[in-house]
Amino acid sequence: MEARALFEVLGAARWRGRSSRNGRSGAGGSSQAVPSGVGAGAPAGTSSTRHRRLPHATPDGRLVVGGWDEPYETSSAFVVEALVAARDRLTNLRAVFLGDMTGEDCEISWIVQSDVTPLLTAYPALREFGVRGGTGLLFPPVRHEGLEALTVETGGLPATVVRGIVGSELPALENLELWLGTDEYGGDATAEDLAPLLAGTGFPALRHLGLCNSVIQDEIAAAVAGAPVVARIERLDLSMGVLTDEGATALLDGQPLTHLGHLDLSHHYLSDAMSERVRAALVPHGVTVDLDDAQEPDDDGDGEVYRYVAVAE
Numbered sequence: 001m002e003a004r005a006l007f008e009v010l011g012a013a014r015w016r017g018r019s020s021r022n023g024r025s026g027a028g029g030s031s032q033a034v035p036s037g038v039g040a041g042a043p044a045g046t047s048s049t050r051h052r053r054l055p056h057a058t059p060d061g062r063l064v065v066g067g068w069d070e071p072y073e074t075s076s077a078f079v080v081e082a083l084v085a086a087r088d089r090l091t092n093l094r095a096v097f098l099g100d101m102t103g104e105d106c107e108i109s110w111i112v113q114s115d116v117t118p119l120l121t122a123y124p125a126l127r128e129f130g131v132r133g134g135t136g137l138l139f140p141p142v143r144h145e146g147l148e149a150l151t152v153e154t155g156g157l158p159a160t161v162v163r164g165i166v167g168s169e170l171p172a173l174e175n176l177e178l179w180l181g182t183d184e185y186g187g188d189a190t191a192e193d194l195a196p197l198l199a200g201t202g203f204p205a206l207r208h209l210g211l212c213n214s215v216i217q218d219e220i221a222a223a224v225a226g227a228p229v230v231a232r233i234e235r236l237d238l239s240m241g242v243l244t245d246e247g248a249t250a251l252l253d254g255q256p257l258t259h260l261g262h263l264d265l266s267h268h269y270l271s272d273a274m275s276e277r278v279r280a281a282l283v284p285h286g287v288t289v290d291l292d293d294a295q296e297p298d299d300d301g302d303g304e305v306y307r308y309v310a311v312a313e
Contacts, residue, residue: 061094077114084122095128109155109185113137143169151177155312156185166197177210191223198227210237217241225254237264240310258285267293
């Protein structure tokens with residue numbers, strides 16, 4: 001797919017180049033990494049001014065869509081509409097990442113998204129889809145026979161979006177990663193909203209599950225501990241959230257996790273003793289456990305203890 005064709009489809013006048021930066025931020029930050037395998041290969045550059053990433057596609061059909069003019073006011077709807085209209089031209093499209101912006105471009109919770117499911121309907125050959133930003137994001141239940149990976153990165157994922165995703169029919173989906181965020185930025189989903197997913201009745205091919213960046217990470221961990229879907233999960237990601245000893249205890253006291261290949265609990269609020277308990281329970285069985293980026297609660301001396309997700313605003 002040539003750059004000229006992309007500009008014709010998306011409208012070159014509405015785009016500017018920008019620097020590429022990977023990596024997750026610390027507490028409350030908003031610098032995010034492009035998911036592995038989704039939108040990989042975008043070019044990097046440098047600039048002293050505020051810039052946007054040019055739409056970029058790799059020869060194997062991976063498309064990264066970065067910032068558009070005033071993404072904090074203008075939604076991604078025009079991008080979605082342009083790509084849907086071009087479906088007969090972009091026949092080799094296999095992976096799309098929509099909203100590849102860092103905090104220098106637009107804070108994650110300020111990015112205005114739209115209904116992204118028309119892209120799935122328009123591109124039945126799509127294998128991977130990722131989107132960043134939860135404001136205005138819509139995801140009504142959809143059926144897609146071939147989608148294998150779905151990533152939704154937000155500082156606050158609305159419950160309506162969560163219910164739409166878990167209520168979708170995605171029989172080929174192997175990898176699901178949801179950044180649930182905080183209610184301060186629209187993340188009002190509860191563990192109950194995830195019930196159809198955790199019951200294991202949908203997404204029969206699911207092997208990699210990420211329920212990340214959640215202010216209710218303890219509740220998520222407790223729900224996962226007894227979830228039937230976990231029995232067929234190979235990689236479980238509960239990172240970036242407000243996970244405390246309470247959630248880790250529920251996780252260890254639930255169903256066995258020794259079948260996992262990898263458990264990611266990085267960016268956590270676990271005590272040293274609990275971290276050691278997690279390792280002792282799983283590492284001898286061959287599970288790789290990520291407990292990096294241990295956090296300390298903030299105490300302003302007012303009797304309140306504050307804990308933060310990795311990515312919020």
